[in-house]
Amino acid sequence: MTIILKAQNINKKYGRTPILNGISLNVEEGQFIAIMGNSGAGKSTLLNCISGMDQPDSGKILLLDNELSRMSNRDLASFRAKNMGFIFQDFRLLEDMSLLDNLLVRGYLKQSKSDALKQANDLLDKVQLLNVKNHYPSQLSGGQKQRGAIARALMNNPEIVFADEPTGALNSAAGKQVMETLKFVNVELKTTVLMVTHDVRSASYCDQIIYLSDGKILGNLTLDYSKNISDINAFLSQKGW
Numbered sequence: 325m326t327i328i329l330k331a332q333n334i335n336k337k338y339g340r341t342p343i344l345n346g347i348s349l350n351v352e353e354g355q356f357i358a359i360m361g362n363s364g365a366g367k368s369t370l371l372n373c374i375s376g377m378d379q380p381d382s383g384k385i386l387l388l389d390n391e392l393s394r395m396s397n398r399d400l401a402s403f404r405a406k407n408m409g410f411i412f413q414d415f416r417l418l419e420d421m422s423l424l425d426n427l428l429v430r431g432y433l434k435q436s437k438s439d440a441l442k443q444a445n446d447l448l449d450k451v452q453l454l455n456v457k458n459h460y461p462s463q464l465s466g467g468q469k470q471r472g473a474i475a476r477a478l479m480n481n482p483e484i485v486f487a488d489e490p491t492g493a494l495n496s497a498a499g500k501q502v503m504e505t506l507k508f509v510n511v512e513l514k515t516t517v518l519m520v521t522h523d524v525r526s527a528s529y530c531d532q533i534i535y536l537s538d539g540k541i542l543g544n545l546t547l548d549y550s551k552n553i554s555d556i557n558a559f560l561s562q563k564g565w
């Protein structure tokens with residue numbers, strides 16, 4: 325398997341408080357990883373650092389052998405837009421644009437208008453939102469917004485998608501549909517996904533759980549068909565969840 329993302333010895337403090345303490349991890353192409361851990365463990369900070377949204381104090385992050393800290397701000401912004409997709413708890417769709425235009429804005433960064441339009445329609449079809457593509461975000465349910473945000477993240481075929489609590493603002497039915505969509509994206513569209521979640525059910529869709537505590541990795545659990553929710557709960561409680 326090809327390792328597409330490497331984080332090596334990542335350290336990060338806010339003020340004098342250490343938040344990430346020597347984190348190293350590799351992400352293989354095609355993996356679907358959940359980062360879990362108690363509130364304040366540093367999960368979002370880790371996601372932000374390895375996706376170039378925030379800068380670690382020390383350590384290296386390489387995506388496809390490109391070292392993020394060696395890039396100028398401008399190059400990093402363009403590299404992120406072309407190679408990474410982002411999904412947030414609060415969706416972050418542009419409210420004054422239709423769903424379709426939300427996807428096209430991202431598509432135009434890397435493709436011709438006609439190719440972007442074709443890809444946007446294709447992705448909206450895959451996440452079952454073609455019938456509402458001209459709706460504005462305020463006209464969509466939370467689950468529809470998040471599936472739209474997933475489609476947006478996939479425009480331009482990113483190498484990796486980062487999701488921070490993608491089901492955090494959704495009820496359980498909408499959350500299930502979003503996780504099924506992310507699983508489809510991972511398995512059928514062969515996209516690597518790294519997700520932060522508090523939700524055990526959401527984590528059960530992944531193939532690996534990394535447990536973070538006080539800014540360190542305490543262990544990980546590989547999930548396969550033999551594992552179920554009670555195995556995940558046992559792993560989490562053993563780590564101090």
Ligand SMILES: Nc1ncnc2c1ncn2[C@@H]1O[C@H](COP(=O)(O)OP(=O)(O)OP(=O)(O)O)[C@@H](O)[C@H]1O
Nearest residue numbers: 338339343361362363364365366367368369370522
């Ligand atoms: N910009 C910031 N400035 C100062 N402290 C911060 C900042 N961002 C996060 N922190 C602190 O860093 C610690 C880790 O925060 P982080 O959001 O990474 O944790 P988390 O594991 O994602 O928590 P949660 O599950 O509650 O979202 C917390 O104590 C938080 O208060």
